[in-house]
Amino acid sequence: MSPAPGRCPACRADLDGGPVPADLRHLFEPPWRWSRALGIAEGGSTVAWECPDCGHRWDRRATLRGIRRVRRDETTH
Numbered sequence: 001m002s003p004a005p006g007r008c009p010a011c012r013a014d015l016d017g018g019p020v021p022a023d024l025r026h027l028f029e030p031p032w033r034w035s036r037a038l039g040i041a042e043g044g045s046t047v048a049w050e051c052p053d054c055g056h057r058w059d060r061r062a063t064l065r066g067i068r069r070v071r072r073d074e075t076t077h
């Protein structure tokens, strides 16, 4: 499983979904937390995330590089 974001880069919602049970941790990577972010799959791998609160989507690779500041003119209307 790919590392999931802890916070939405658009609305800053906390996407932490709580701790992963010990018997499932082999499927995940530390720190073993669920994420409420919705994974957008393409070709068998997660390519993007979607925020369940505001619907914002962002590239998963952007998450891996570190969440950059979202410009105000990129917000959806």
Ligand SMILES: [Zn+2]
Binding pocket: 008, 009, 010, 011, 012, 013, 051, 052, 053, 054, 055, 056
């Ligand atoms: Zn959001």
